[in-house]
Every structure is written in structure tokens, then in C-alpha cells.
Amino acid sequence: MAHALVEYSDNLTDQGDIRGLLKKIAAQMCNSNGVFPTGGIRIRANRLSEYVIADGEDDYAFVNIVVQMGSGRPADFKKQFFDELFEIIKAHFAIIYASRYLAISLYVVEVNEQNSYKQNNIHAKFVSAMPPTKA
Amino acid sequence: MAHALVEYSDNLTDQGDIRGLLKKIAAQMCNSNGVFPTGGIRIRANRLSEYVIADGEDDYAFVNIVVQMGSGRPADFKKQFFDELFEIIKAHFAIIYASRYLAISLYVVEVNEQNSYKQNNIHAKFVSAMPPTKA
Amino acid sequence: MAHALVEYSDNLTDQGDIRGLLKKIAAQMCNSNGVFPTGGIRIRANRLSEYVIADGEDDYAFVNIVVQMGSGRPADFKKQFFDELFEIIKAHFAIIYASRYLAISLYVVEVNEQNSYKQNNIHAKFVSAMPPTKA
Numbered sequence: 456m457a458h459a460l461v462e463y464s465d466n467l468t469d470q471g472d473i474r475g476l477l478k479k480i481a482a483q484m485c486n487s488n489g490v491f492p493t494g495g496i497r498i499r500a501n502r503l504s505e506y507v508i509a510d511g512e513d514d515y516a517f518v519n520i521v522v523q524m525g526s527g528r529p530a531d532f533k534k535q536f537f538d539e540l541f542e543i544i545k546a547h548f549a550i551i552y553a554s555r556y557l558a559i560s561l562y563v564v565e566v567n568e569q570n571s572y573k574q575n576n577i578h579a580k581f582v583s584a585m586p587p588t589k590a
Numbered sequence: 591m592a593h594a595l596v597e598y599s600d601n602l603t604d605q606g607d608i609r610g611l612l613k614k615i616a617a618q619m620c621n622s623n624g625v626f627p628t629g630g631i632r633i634r635a636n637r638l639s640e641y642v643i644a645d646g647e648d649d650y651a652f653v654n655i656v657v658q659m660g661s662g663r664p665a666d667f668k669k670q671f672f673d674e675l676f677e678i679i680k681a682h683f684a685i686i687y688a689s690r691y692l693a694i695s696l697y698v699v700e701v702n703e704q705n706s707y708k709q710n711n712i713h714a715k716f717v718s719a720m721p722p723t724k725a
Numbered sequence: 726m727a728h729a730l731v732e733y734s735d736n737l738t739d740q741g742d743i744r745g746l747l748k749k750i751a752a753q754m755c756n757s758n759g760v761f762p763t764g765g766i767r768i769r770a771n772r773l774s775e776y777v778i779a780d781g782e783d784d785y786a787f788v789n790i791v792v793q794m795g796s797g798r799p800a801d802f803k804k805q806f807f808d809e810l811f812e813i814i815k816a817h818f819a820i821i822y823a824s825r826y827l828a829i830s831l832y833v834v835e836v837n838e839q840n841s842y843k844q845n846n847i848h849a850k851f852v853s854a855m856p857p858t859k860a
Contacts, residue, residue, distance in 0.1 A: 464769070481645070616777040634773045634775060637775070705832060
């Protein structure tokens, strides 16, 4: 499984193309040779309209992305994957970043699957690309 | 204390009866013989309207539930409680699950109460059922 | 960096002055002698309209605040800072708390910065007050 939550300040709504960002994150996960099974990808955004950033005295913006996945993927894979993902994220916002105040952050969280429960019939659609033991 | 956050894709709004699901989760916690003091139960939902699930090419849906509680409850209790809770959750969505793509997940997170602060006058309403040392 | 998320039940919208609360949390962080660099402060709220609190039989309200920061700040500082912050939070809601059911909670979460990525041009505005190695 792989979850990602994109929190963003609503002053990015017009320029930020958040829908496009979600698609890029999902596409990167889909292209992971099955390390992130396609059926387990759930990328969503939460637009926030109440916030105070820094000293609150300017039109600051932020995007905060939290990726949550089961533990156990190889360290080498993770470093390369998330290094690349953050480059994609920075590229997505590059024009905005060059012209206004913006804080971009990405956190990677691994969870113990022993404390989780799942039922997911989306996997069946992608079963040929998925190891049978993945839930 | 027990918090639960139910994130769901808004394509479940009409059929998903999320309000009913929140009630069922709260009821299960209320019926825990005081392991989850009634006054500390806070179950909420966050409907998400921006998301990409799996390859984004179909009307996929997801529900992701995170229960957060203080650490220290017995392992046997936790296994039985959350096994049962997940059965309740699956039953809640069984008709939808039989007819469309849906990913259901439940994560159980324990937090160290030493890093928390609380003030809660709801407990007083249920004081007779609550051990006096629970905050 | 310092993130704070204020979740609140929407029955606090009229009386709760959540915008004022966000400003107070940000101000407290800004007044930390650089322990929380101003450019990294991101305080936001999420108003929730679907919830069941306690037994769901009364007009209960809740505010749940999660502060997330990089690990490594001194224990003494943290205790004093968050003790004071919770006093500010309680004072903010004191009138409401005296007249209705309300659960207030604050959780402090430290994250390993090794699993994070950042790009933030807000820091440059406050650079004179910021140690050069903070990102």
C-alpha cells in the first residue's frame, strides 16, 4: 500500500494545479516495477483555508506531502524513489516558487503493517502485475 | 482517549452512509467496558474531493480509518477489539464492495501520553463509568 | 520546521475564534528565540462537519492540535514551551469551556528529518534571525 496526503494552502488553488501534482505522484508510484502495487495507491489532497504561515504578514503559501507506506522496502529503492519524487514535486512548483513565498515539504512515513487491516478489490484489476502475497 | 479519523473519497458520499459508520465506531468504543472512556471518544470524517486512486482510470473509491489511542491497553484486548471493529467496517461497506472498486483500510496507532496535554469536561458526564485516573 | 494542525468540530465555528487561535500558536513559535525558525512555521486548521463525540447524544465539541517538529530540541525547552502553549490554548477556550462540553487535546510529535525533503524560500525573508544551517 501507499498513501499520500497533499495538504496545501488555498492561495495555491488557482496556480498550483494540485490535480496535476496528484497525477504525477500516482504515476511515479505506478512506475515502480511493482514496489508500490497499483491497486494500493491512494493519493489525495486537503485544501486548507485557515492558516497562519511564518509571521502571517505576507501571502505565504505551503504544500506539505506525507507519504505513508508499509515498512520493508529496500533502503536503496527508497532513497532513489523519494529523491526523484521530490525533484518532480519541485519541478511542478518551480514557476510559482520563483515568483512567490512557498514552503514545500515531503515526509516519508513507514508503518508496521501488523497494526493494519485491509480489504481492497482494486488489486484484482492489476493482478497480473502484482505479487500474489501483497494485500 | 480514542481518536478516529475516517478519510473517504467523495464518490462514496451518496451510498457510503459515513455518518452511520462514525456512529458504529463510536458505539463499539462505548461498549468496551471502559477501556475507551466514553468522554474521550472523538470520531470524525474528512471527505476528500481531490484524489487519484490506483491508475486513476476508473471510479475507484477508498476509505482509510486511523484510530489513535494512548498506549498501554492489553494486547489481547486490542486484537479482539480491532478484529471486531474491522468486521463491522467491512459489513458496513459490504453491498458497495460487492458492486464497485473500493479500498478499505484501518490503521491502529498508539501514542505516548507523556507527549500530550488534555482538558476535557465531557468525562464528568460519564464519571460513574470511568476510572478516576483516566484523563 | 514546525507544523501544527488544529482539527475542530464545526459547532465551534462561531464562538471558537479559530483564526485567533492559529495566530496565538504562530506567535508563540515566533517568540522562541529561533528554536522554531519563523520561516518554517505552518499552522493550519481543518474544520470537521461529520463527527460523533462521546455517546453522540449531546452538542459536544472538540479541538485536537497536533504539533509536528523535527527531533533534537532540548527536553527542557520542549517541556516549558508546550506547557506554556497549552495554557494559551486553554485560556483561548476558557469561556467556552466554562459553558459547554468541550474536549481539548494537544499532541507533540517529533519526526526524523532524515526522512524529509524541503524547499522553502520563506526562510530567506527572516534570514538574519535564523541560524544558517537550519533548512
